[in-house]
Amino acid sequence: MKKTFISFIVAMSIAIYSMCGFAVFADVVPNEGGTIENYPQGSVTNNNGNNETTTGEGQQDVNLRTFDGTNTDGTIDITNGVSTTLIENGSKYNGMATMPINSNMAQSRYSTARVALSPDISDTKYAEAAELLGALGIMVGDAESGAFRPNDPILRSEMAKVAVYSIGLEDVVKSSNGITKFPDVPADHWATGAINTADQQGLVVGDTEGTFRPDDNVTFEEAVAIIVRALGYEPAAEDKGGFPTGYMYIASSNQLLRGIDATAAEPAMRGDIAQLVFNAMTVNLMEQVGYGSSISYEVVDKTLLYDKLNVEKAYGQITATGETSLSGGSTTAEDRIQINDKLYLMGDTNATQMLGYNVLYYARIDKTTDEKTLILVTEQPNKNNTLTLNSTDIVDVTGDTTDKRTVEYWADRNTDRRTKTVSIDPNAVYIYNGKYKTGLTNEDLKPASGNLVLLDTNLNSMYNVVFVNHFTNLVVDTVSEITGRVTDKYLNGSLVFDKDNADVKYSIIKDGAKIDISDLKEWNVISYTISDDKNLIKAYVSDASITGTVNEISEDGYRIGDSETLYEKATSYPNEIKLRDRGTFYLDIEDKIAAVNTKATNESAITTNYAYLVDAALKDSFDKVGQFKLFTKTGETVVMESATKLRFNEEYAQTPTTVVNALTAGGKATPQLIIYEANSDGKITAIETAKDETATGAPNTSTFTKNIQKEDMVYKRASGKLGNVGINEDTIIFDIPASAGTDTDKYSMRNSSTLSNDSSYDAIIYDLQENYMANVVIITSSTSITSAESPITVVNYLAETQNADYEYTDKLYGYQSGETVEIMAADKSVLRKSDGTALKSGDIIQYKTNAKGEIDGITVLFDSDNKTEEFLRNVTTDLTTVYGRAIKKFSGSVNVAVGDATYNYSTGDAIVYLYDSSKKKNSISVVSPADIELYEKDNEARLFVKLYQDAVQEMVIVK
Structure with missing residues (x-):
């Protein structure tokens, strides 16, 4: 009868909790210490497992029963005689609750650096909790970003997963996936297994409507109730007043709220939940120890960490690794670590980097073999x-x-x-x-x-x-993933990371974490140590850099740009660093300059102020200044003034008069590519002209160079080369027709995707890299006006309009990619056929645009004035246009006759337009392949076909 009654009490408390959803009591607010204000500490019986008891006295609460009831043996009387024995939090594994919160986790980056946590948690008070729960798989960051989101509310579905993983039911969760009893939890929901298991265990329950509400927030007091249940303390919590007061009291008594400043009735934040569960890991569990007529609940010397998750928490000193030992004796196996005199499998930890340190560690115990695998190793607070x-x-x-x-x-x-x-x-x-x-x-x-x-x-x-x-420095030039050889930029030998050489052990470490050789990048600086026997290499990788100009040199170092730091030069860097040297300065792990890259990569091209000089003149004022008209790499035409003194090439403190005279001849500026620098006021402080190396065409990475000027350079899309010069997405391409002169309205910026395959270009190449990749290209003429892969535009009509400068121009109305388009021309000369007449309805073109989005060049593919002239034209090797008679249709294709020849073309994925020349209005429409008309007497309909790389893309029915 007594067992039945206590079961009834527990069941009723769960049922009441279920009926209320998660009841909210807004006046339950933790104070800064983590305890609950206005709640009693009570009288608590300590049971240390040896039948020794001590009692601590606390404040009496008139609204709640005291923790020990009226009995002297530490039990709580319930009417039917069932009792509960409670003890203070005294587990042998309970260091978490007694040690201070560790707020300083950073370590030396080349000795004992911790495995990196997500930046949004690493420097918070929750870092240690998040690190352990991550290692246990209980709480992890986002799958894509890795962010922990400590200040985001936790959802009911997430809390279900946390609860059941905390009590070691991960396998049960996995076997319960894909099924659901809740109408608002679909079978493919990521948390079905966790929700099912949490519901079955009575940890998280649905509401009175039979729904689970997986995406609702959990209040902090609700989360506390879930964790208190996970620890087995539900009977005690119900005895102390139920939800929420009893659960909050139990949590406070067992130090679950330590380090948490949450408000009970407000949504629980992920950081606070991490700390709550972390605190719970080593709290003694409560279990039913009596049966039949003697049912009782006692706090036992068991914990979630050890008894549910099979994880040992302990302290010790790392005395040996697979690399060396503190005694000079034998090392461990490569995958093992010695802590004091015990061996552990290293697991996925950074334990090797913590040789000699006193550590706090967690090890998962294999219940079959008793072998222990480290899952987390951290420096023991206040012990090193x-x-x-x-x-x-x-x-x-x-x-x-x-x-x-x-x-x-x-x-x-x-x-x-x-x-x-x-x-x-x-x-x-x-x-x-x-x-x-x-x-x-x-x-x-x-x-x-x-x-x-x-x-x-x-x-x-x-x-x-x-x-x-x-340390010895090596600046990465090339990396062979096959042999493991890494070569140095400055010809100082190479380093070999040979994974097949069992005699040599190596590790490559970046930001405290091990990386693979495949993660190394050009210009990374490796500072490595190598043991006396040459069998141990530790490589520490830095990708730190600073880009700018050296503007100060002293015995303490070099100041680059406006940096407050003075950088020393590493002894490994062989070259002199001079005042006004410009580029990217790469730093080793001691923050010393180990390499300098002066405009030698596309990355530096992106940050360099390249511009096309259009004109230059002097401005009369109190102080004469120069005025420079520039077409910038962003496609803008700007007029910039100079400072009163400026650098011209390598000459400093030059007057504007000197610089303008150097850039002009016969009173006119010489248009050319330049590099300029400007101060915070937008005044030009330096101008650099290109050194002419076109005689050799060789790269010159140390200075701004004009390398190649050549006509008829053919672009090959497959290789990404213009002639023998590499072009990629970062290459800056100016389109400045030779015929345009200084009319910047005819200038534009392009990119590699707008170059047409097998088309010829007259081009000037600047800042050619050693791998023959161009930083900058100026195209002065082209056999291809537009890109072959551009969609066709079927012209509807032109309208005269004015642009933003109130200049007259044309606007094209037409169809493109199956939609209507309207786009402005750069000027009234653009939308013209070869004979100078304006485009008209039914003409088919491709176009390109300038930086303003205006059409500044067209290719006419079909002239509607010549609609009876059939043709097959190979415009480029990629682009073919066909115009002929549709003579037979099939399912998915059509036969087109051009003169005496017949061709079959697929119609499956083609966009199809209809141009009906008999209509004065609405003569163009978008139709389907089914609308293709056969050429017949009294129906002289023809078909225009555009093929790109032999695939039909678009068709136009011409009537």
């Missing part, structure tokens, strides 16, 4: 003292290993007046370039390039583990 000294900050190392060594260093060379010192324990362990080593001299501890990472694991102010890293 570390100091990283870059080579440039080390002043001296004195002493010896019989007493102690002293390292003198600058903490901040820019602000400190005096150096500081630290001591190295005489019995310190030295890890030299990744491996244990003895007999190091003081000079060995002063790398020319590199660092010392000092570690104190005893917290006695003497460093007992010393990592000595002597």
Whole structure:
């Protein structure tokens, strides 16, 4: 009878909870400490598993029963005699609830860098919680972006998944996918398995309407109730007043609310839920321990982490890896880590990078083999003292290993007046370039390039583990994924990452995470260490860079642009850095300049101010300034004034008069491509003209160069080459017809997609790279006005209008891609046939536009004045036009006769227009292939066919 009654109480509490949905009590608000204001702490019986009990006294609550009822044995009386025993949160795995929230997770980027978390969570107080729950698969970031979204509300479907994964029911979830009992949860919903399992377990239930509301938010007090149920505390929570007060009280008593500032009745945020579940991982579970007439519930020495998820949480020092050990003895297997004297499978962790550190770690236990696999390893808070000294900050190392060594260093060379010192324990362990080593001299501890990472694991102010890293820089030029060879930009040899060579171990690390050789990019700077036996290589990759001009040089370094930082030059960089050098400066992991790229890539082309100089003149004013008319790479015509002094090529502080005279001849400017720089006021401060290297045509990556000027350069789309010059989507293409002179209305910007295959172009090539890829191309004439793959436009009519400058021009009305279009011409000379007459209804054209979106060039494919003249024309190798008589139709094709020849063309995917010359209005319409008319007496209908790369794209019925 008693068992039946307690089951009835539990069932009724679940039923009441279900009927109420998630009841809301807005006055239940946590205070800053995470406890609930105006709620009692109660009298709590501590049961440590050894039949020893202690009782802590708390404030009495007049509205709720005290936690211990009236009994002296720590149980709660229920009328039928069923009791519940509670204990304080005292699990042996409960370090989470007693340690402070760790708010400083960053580590040295070339020693113990943590695996990167999503930026939106990594620097928050929830980082540790999110990292563990991610490793456990309980809460992960978005599949596409990886973002954790800590400030977003959590949904009921998401909370269901979190709850059931927290109690180890992942396999049950997977087997329950694809079925649903809730009408608002479709069978293909991503969370069907989690929702089904959460419902079956009584953790998250539907509402009185029988729906689940998977996309509704969960309030914080609702989330607390779910986690309290997951821990087994529902009977105690119901005894303390039910939802929400009893559940919030239980949560507070067990420190579940630690580190959380949520409002109970407001939607729960994902960050707070992560912290809540993290706190719950090591709380002692409550279980039913009595049966029959002696049903009772006790808090037992079990946790979600250990007993439900089979994960061990422990502390220790990493003493050996597959690379080396602190004792100098044997290493572990490559996939294992030694912590104290125990071996663990490394798993997907960064444990190798934490040799010597005192760590907090989580290991999943294989219940069959008892083998333990690390799932998360973090630095143990307040148990390690570390100091990283870059080579440039080390002043001296004195002493010896019989007493102690002293390292003198600058903490901040820019602000400190005096150096500081630290001591190295005489019995310190030295890890030299990744491996244990003895007999190091003081000079060995002063790398020319590199660092010392000092570690104190005893917290006695003497460093007992010393990592000595002597870096060698390599600037990535080429990478072979087959052999693993990476070559250096400055011919300083190469580095081989050979995965098939079992004798050499290597790791490539970027931003604290391991990467593959395939992830390396040109201009990446690799700072690597190599062990004495040449069998261990650790490569640290930097992609940091700064683009600008060197405007200050001092003994402390180089100032680039407006940067507040002075950058030193790495000893590995072989070239001189001079004042006013411009380009992209690539930094190694010590933020030293290891490589310089001066306009040698398309990336720098995009950031360089290329412009076509149209005209130049002097402006009379108090201070004479230059005026320069430019057609910019954005397709705009602008007039810019100069500053009172400016750089011209390599000459500084030149007057505007000198510069304008250098750019003009006979009173007129010489139109040409230039590079310019401007200050924040928009005044030109520098102009650079191209060095003429057309005699050799060779690349010259160190300066702005005119490499090639050639006629009839044929463009091949398959290879992406104009002649022998590479063109890609980043190549800047100016279309400046030689016949246009200085009329910028006839200039335009193009891209590689607008070049026609097998068409000839007169072109000038600038800033040719070493791989013969062009940064800039000026096209001065072309055999192809428009791109072959452009859709046809069937002209309806032209109308005279005015553009934004109130100049008269034409507007074309027609059909394109099955839709009506209307588009302005650049001027009244554009929409003309070869004989100078204006386009008219029924003409078929292709066109190109300038930067303003105006038509500035056309190709006439069909002249409606000549509608009786049949033809087959290969306009380019890709574009063919046919005009003839449709003489027979089939399902999906049509026979077209051109003169005495007959051709069959597919009609399946073609856009079809009808042009009826007998109509004065509405003579053009969009029809279908079924409307194609056969040529017959009294019905002289013909068919225009456009084929691109031998495929029919568009047809026009001409009547």
